[in-house]
Amino acid sequence: MVNEELPALHRTPEAAVEPRAGDSDREAVAEQLRVAAGDGRIDLGELEERLDRTYAARTYGELDILVADLGGRLEAREASAAEEVLTLRPRMNNMVQSGRWSVPRRIVAETKLSLLTVDFTEAVCPHREITVEASTGMGHIRLIVPRGWGVRIDPSSTNTGNIVNKAAEQAEPGAPVLTVIGHPRSGPIRIKQRRRG
Structure with missing residues (x-):
């Protein structure tokens, strides 16, 4: 029996697989955004919008987009x-x-x-x-x-x-x-x- 709610699995090159982000990754990006707002690089409205997107993000790629114009990129965290x-x-x-x-x-x-x-x-x-x-x-x-x-x-x-x-x-x-x-x-x-x- 096929579960139609689940996407079909296809073999893809390893590079095409988006790594999943965790809570600590989302919090790291949220902190970068708060610092940027404190420095005046983004306003409070934009901070709220980006924070909403941060906490909804599932992958590193989605998080990277939120800090790309702030000189930041999320790396896999080892701390x-x-x-x-x-x-x-x-x-x-x-x-x-x-x-x-x-x-x-x-x-x-x-x-x-x-x-x-x-x-x-x-x-x-x-x-x-x-x-x-x-x-x-x-x-x-x-x-x-x-x-x-x-x-x-x-x-x-x-x-x-x-x-x-x-x-x-x-x-x-x-x-x-x-x-x-x-x-x-x-x-x-x-x-x-x-x-x-």
């Missing part, structure tokens, strides 16, 4: 998840990292004048421990975590009077723990937790 870092540095405009995204083990969040929001509530988090290195100038950083997560402020943080943590310190069993290394200046770092329901 382990432990080495992955997401860097968020808004320039003049506010920046929001939210929706469905893959959380790496380490996030660097820096803002001088803008509001930077990192919302973990719909994110996919394969790790039990995440570190956020957060620093502000006159801008401020807002971290939003799901219920069940634990958030602790690392002892190496400075100017802790400008760090407000309204999330639980203890995580529920099996839930991630977020460690914040905060270095706020004038602008605060605020952490809140989504309430139940």
